[in-house]
Amino acid sequence: MNIGELGLRSAIQAIRPEPAATAIADIGSAPEGKKAGFADFLSESLKQVNESGLEADRLIGERLKGNEVNPHTTIIALQEADLSFRLLISVKQRLEQSFQELLRTQI
Secondary structure, eight states: OOOOHHHHHHHHHHHSOOOHHHHHHTTTOOOTTSOOOHHHHHHHHHHHHHHHHHHHHHHHHHHHTTOOOOHHHHHHHHHHHHHHHHHHHHHHHHHHHHHHHHHHOOO
16 A cells, blocks of 8 residues: 555654654754755755654664554654655665766766
8 A cells, every 4th residue: 555645644643743744844944044055954854864764763672672662653653764765765866867967068
């Protein structure tokens, strides 16, 4: 079953009522006086992907220790981490392709 981005986000919010939408909206925001750049956006995105993976690892560890962890929360955290990582890899590949295209451009 393929869950779209909106379906995954609403499922995560239903189980874990954290303000996920505001975290995504805050990626491009920068402190006053500093203009947000693409490097800042990538850095923040990498941090979020890492945090997503660490959260999934933590939930799996808790489950393996025998602690009461909702299995749905664990599965959704795993799927969120997987989807974030796949998106990150896709962006990396697209950036590499763009860079290679720039190198081939003749002046």
